[in-house]
Amino acid sequence: MNGRLACAGMLVALALAVAANAAKMEPVAGDAALDLRIKKLESELRCLVCQNQTLADSNAELADDLRREVRDLAQEGKSDEEIKAYLVARYGDFVLYNPPVKATTWLLWGGPFALLLGGGVLWWGISRRGARVTSPPSSTTDAEAIARARLEIEHD
Amino acid sequence: MVKRPMQAARWSIPLAIFVILIAFLYVGLGRDPREVPSPLIGKPAPEFKLAQLHDQANTLSSADMKGKVWLLNVWASWCVSCKVEHPLLMQLAASNVVPVYGLDYKDAPDAGRAWLAQNGNPYTSSIVDRDGRVGIDYGVYGVPETFLIDKQGVVRYKQIGPVTAEALRDKILPMVRELQK
Numbered sequence A: 001m002n003g004r005l006a007c008a009g010m011l012v013a014l015a016l017a018v019a020a021n022a023a024k025m026e027p028v029a030g031d032a033a034l035d036l037r038i039k040k041l042e043s044e045l046r047c048l049v050c051q052n053q054t055l056a057d058s059n060a061e062l063a064d065d066l067r068r069e070v071r072d073l074a075q076e077g078k079s080d081e082e083i084k085a086y087l088v089a090r091y092g093d094f095v096l097y098n099p100p101v102k103a104t105t106w107l108l109w110g111g112p113f114a115l116l117l118g119g120g121v122l123w124w125g126i127s128r129r130g131a132r133v134t135s136p137p138s139s140t141t142d143a144e145a146i147a148r149a150r151l152e153i154e155h156d
Numbered sequence B: 001m002v003k004r005p006m007q008a009a010r011w012s013i014p015l016a017i018f019v020i021l022i023a024f025l026y027v028g029l030g031r032d033p034r035e036v037p038s039p040l041i042g043k044p045a046p047e048f049k050l051a052q053l054h055d056q057a058n059t060l061s062s063a064d065m066k067g068k069v070w071l072l073n074v075w076a077s078w079c080v081s082c083k084v085e086h087p088l089l090m091q092l093a094a095s096n097v098v099p100v101y102g103l104d105y106k107d108a109p110d111a112g113r114a115w116l117a118q119n120g121n122p123y124t125s126s127i128v129d130r131d132g133r134v135g136i137d138y139g140v141y142g143v144p145e146t147f148l149i150d151k152q153g154v155v156r157y158k159q160i161g162p163v164t165a166e167a168l169r170d171k172i173l174p175m176v177r178e179l180q181k
Helices: A002-024 A032-042 A061-075 A080-091 A103-134 A140-155 B004-030 B082-095 B109-119 B133-137 B165-180
Strands: B049-052 B055-061 B070-075 B100-105 B125-129 B145-149 B155-160
Touching (some): A061 A080, B055 B125, B070 B082, B082 B165, B109 B125, B125 B133, B145 B165, B155 B165
Parallel strands (some): B070 B100
Antiparallel strands (some): B049 B055, B049 B125, B070 B145, B145 B155
16 A cells, blocks of 8 residues: 555656656747647657657757757648658657557557457357356256255245 | 366466567567667668868768768767777777768867867767757767768668677678678
8 A cells, every 4th residue: 555655656746747847848939830730749759868758748958959850840841741751760660659550560559459359269268168167967966956946945 | 088188288378478478578678778770771871061070161071971981970078978989989090990980969169179189089080060960860869879881871880879899899890891892
């Protein structure tokens, strides 16, 4: 219980830290729709220095540079896909938080479903086998017991 | 007697799953998550044209390098681990096996020059990437990084982090010799 409380405390602290960092980054003045689009893009891109943060969340200097790059490209009129392709060409698929489905990532995308399916089949097999074991063919003694019980009920 | 294969499956299937899991964990946990494979390997090195650190009136461009095998070492005066690989780069430069060019990444040119004056200059030439744009083109995300580029201007290898004696001996130098043929 204590461990759980400590864990929750740490999560809250983390959330606060992230919020504080996010607040530190002043949005660049300009067209609101563009800002929103850039913000969304940045939240789908990974900072390569602190790998579990998005570009939007990261304070790393490289993240600053990449945000500047994303903004410049967006202002040049590049589409989201073009901006992502620009970064993937330089940093690889790792820069995307949503890895694309392709030959090398099918296990990543399909794995959980394959496991679920496999688990389901296994569970189905086991429960069928279990059912067979727990209901043995009724023996003569059972039949006799039932007949006796029936008689008793009828007599009452 | 009929039950035998069933009983074998009972322990062999979990064992197989366990072995697969161990194999995945062994490979997965043995990797350095900071080493992101570069998509540039086998592709033409991004073009650049930048001022030289020691001769800022003159530029150096990727096109100038055509026809030779060369190393591009990304460094900076503020980079701590650059000091780790520096003696190796000095040795490499002294051996004259392959020219090493420096990309002084997001650094003040004065600081860069002072750092080289103090620690020694292994570079045939260094170029100044003040705002880190060329660094981004090369997918630089941690300094130092070193690229091996062939005669056609194709990136052949990328060392992420300091060049080590092992990487130099086992990977970089054999590749250099191969590419110089």
